[in-house]
Structures are given as C-alpha cells and as structure tokens.
Amino acid sequence: MKTKSLPKAILAACALLLSLSAQAGKITVAAAADLKFAMDEIVTIFKQANPGDEVVVIYGSSGKFHTQIRQGAPYDLYFSADIAFPRELAKSGFAAATVKPYALGRIVLWSANLDASRMTLANLTDAKITRIAIANPKHAPYGKRAEEALRSSGLWEKVDPKLVYGENIAQTAQFVLTGNAQVGIVALSLAVNPELSSKGGYWLIPDNLHKPLEQGFIITKRAEGNAVAKRFADYLDSKPARAVMTRYGFVLPGETARK
Amino acid sequence: MLTDSDLQALWLTARLAGIVTAILLLLGTPIAWWLARTKAWWKGPVGAVVALPLVLPPSVLGFYLLLAMGPHGPVGQLTQTLGIGLLPFTFWGLVIASVFYSLPFMVQPLQTAFEAVGDRPLEVAATLRASPLDAFFTVAVPLAGPGFLTASVLTFAHTVGEFGVVLMIGGNLPGVTRVASVQIYDYVEGLEYSEAHRLAAVMLIFSFLVLLAMYAWRPNSRTET
Missing domain, CATH: 3.40.190.10 (Periplasmic binding protein-like II)
Structure with missing residues (x-):
C-alpha cells in the first residue's frame, strides 16, 4: 500500500509545484544592485496598487544578469545599470520590446x-x-x-x-x-x-568627470504578452514610482541633473 | 594562450594553497590525533566545529570573517594593535580564511588514518620504551602516511577551488587576492568567454589530474602495507 501511494504522492506534489509556477500574476525582476533600495520601495507601492500581482526582485551585477538571460534565465524584466547590456540583448532577440532608458545614475x-x-x-x-x-x-x-x-x-x-x-x-x-x-x-x-x-x-562627484551612467531596462522575450510585466514596466513611468526614483538621486528621462 | 594576469592568478592560487596546506599540516595533525585518541566528552563538539566548513555556506564564513577582521571586529582590533593593519584585501587574510575553510579536509582524513592505526602498535612501542612523542613520530605518522597524502592533496585542491569566501573578503586585487577562480568569474562577468574558457580548462585539467593521481596512488599503497 505504502509503496504504491508514494509515487502518486510525488506526482501530486510535482503537479502542485507546476501549477504554482504556471500561475499568472507573478514576475521575476533582475535589477542592478544600485536599485536595491529604490526598487524595494517601488515594488511595495506597486503591490499596494495591484494587489493580485506578485513581484520578486533579484539584485546583482548587470553583467551577470546579461549573461544569465542569454543562457535562458527566468527573468521577466531586466534593469541594467548600463543601457549597453539590454541594448545588446535586444539586438540578439532576447527582448520582447524596445530598450527603455529609466534613469541616469550618479x-x-x-x-x-x-x-x-x-x-x-x-x-x-x-x-x-x-x-x-x-x-x-x-x-x-x-x-x-x-x-x-x-x-x-x-x-x-x-x-x-x-x-x-x-x-x-x-x-x-x-x-x-x-x-x-x-x-x-x-x-x-x-x-x-x-x-x-x-x-x-x-x-x-561632478558628472562632467565621467560619461553618463545611462541605465535601461527591457521586458525579456519570455515575458512577451505577460500582463504583469507590462503593468510593472508601465508603473515605472507613474508619478509615485518616479518620486521614489528621484528621492534616491536618480535623474529621470526628461529631467536635468543636479550639479 | 594564457595571459600574464592568468599566470599571475594561477601562481597566486598555488602559493595560497601551498601555504594553507603547510599551515594545516602543522595545525590539523595534533587536532586529528587528539580526535582519534580521546575519549573526552567534548570530542563530539570539537569534531562538529572542525566539520562546520563542510556544511556552512562560504557566504556565512565570509560574512563573519569580514566583520571579525574589520576595524571594529576583535581580530581587526588585535591586528591593528599589533601594527599589522587590517587583514581583508590582503594575501594573509585569504590564508587565514582558507585555513578555516579547508580545516575539515585536513583533519578528517588524518583522523581516519590515525584511528586505523589503532592502539596496538602504540602499545608495542610503549613496551619498547618509546615515549608517546617518539611513538607518534616513528610509529603513528609512518603508518598514517597515506592519510597524510590524502589530507594534503584534498586540502590543497579544496583551497584551489575556493571562491565564495575569497570573493567576500578579497577585494579582487591582482597578484594579492585575485585567485584563478575569481579571475574566471571576472572574465564571465565581463563577457570575455574565450579567456574564461582557457583558464577554466586549466583548472578542470588540474583538478582532474590531482584526483587521478590520488586515486591511482591509493590501491598501490594498500598492497604495499
């Protein structure tokens, strides 16, 4: 009896896991480490505005994420500290939409x-x-x-x-x-x-001493048509999200830097 | 071909592993001997502490070491009063971290070897009026010879394979703390795959040869003894 029910239980557990991972409403975001505090806040207010959505953020180095996405990493959005990385991914067909600049870093x-x-x-x-x-x-x-x-x-x-x-x-x-x-x-x-x-x-540090830190993000190919990914990407343009970014010293597209 | 910085990283890795193995031979042998012979109740706790790095994530070790060796940590304050300065981002900082990290790889094979020697040869040595120290060096150590080889090879190889702890306390300084594993990581991060491939292949071949040599040597030693 026991030996027979065990495989069934394992199958059931696997099915449960699969159904959980396939559940809509959850996205994984790979974000450059400089976004740590700002992104945490944005995700919090995003979830308040969209109670059904779940956003998991992984912070790390932009270069590593770039490599990982090329190797099929399950990230739905990729926020890089250097816009060159997502541009390269978009060129190689790893992006679902065009690269969007989101901030200048200082x-x-x-x-x-x-x-x-x-x-x-x-x-x-x-x-x-x-x-x-x-x-x-x-x-x-x-x-x-x-x-x-x-x-x-x-x-x-x-x-x-x-x-x-x-x-x-x-x-x-x-x-x-x-x-x-x-x-x-x-x-x-x-x-x-x-x-x-x-x-x-x-x-x-005066920004005339270095090239601009132009930062950009993409929705990855795997998140093409994912409504939550789209909602989250759009949310970054919203007033509350922009306010958070500005508070953390990011210069937003269409704004000028403080000297 | 390997670049100069690759060779520098490999040489640094070899030097680190060599020094750590030498230190652990001196440090690990008495610990292993004690663990093999003692009947004290705290044999268990000591054995567990020695084995900790086997199960502890390198990030835990790296985190504690970074704080302990920093200017506000106990080790850092000690090294500063001694005039050595701070240990993170230095070669000797890596040596100390690796001594902790590779400790079980030295102690455990030695302990097993000493246990295999058993009481009998030592009792015989004692009846021949050998002092315990004498018996240790002339009887136990030669009998545990293969154990010393296994322990040294494993310690050396494990230190060569170290990555997480070095990344956390090393600061990636060429010739000082940028060991081969970190150099490979840098190549991958910088999308320089062909450079990463070359150095990674060297590491793979080295590791395989080390283990092959060890396994090839083992059965022979069994037939000899």
Missing part, C-alpha cells in the same frame, strides 16, 4: 566613518586613506564611471595602489560600511539610504 564619494561631504576626489591621495573601494571597472558600470572620474581628475595613478574592487556596487558599499575600506565610490542611490547616510557622509 556616483558619490562615501565614507562610513569620515565626513566625505567635506572631501573631494583630491583627498583620496591623503596618506591616512589606505583603502578605497570601487566597483570592478572591468564589468561593473559604476566601477567604469568611478575609474573615469579618477582618471579625468588625474588621480588614477596615485590612488590605484589603494583600490579594492567590489563585485558589484552593493558589495563596494559593504566594504565601506564594514570599515574595511575608509572610503568608496558608490552609487548615489545607495548613499542616500538612511542606513548609509546616517554614517559619515557623501560628496556628489
């Missing part, structure tokens, strides 16, 4: 134990500062801009030996938050979060 100098608001990039050559965290310029968009800002200030050679590289911008902030690096160049969107801004302070 970089700041931030410290957890020094008042970085009184600092400029030139202070990084100070002998007291032994470790500076930036995101890996090789593949992290924020790291690339950090390197550009240091280079155009003529500081790269001098600070290069002090640099440590975060895998993405959130890990870079974490190196600074734990005090293992005294300062870091992180996303403004992370630095304005109370958990970070309550410690130390930040200094906005």
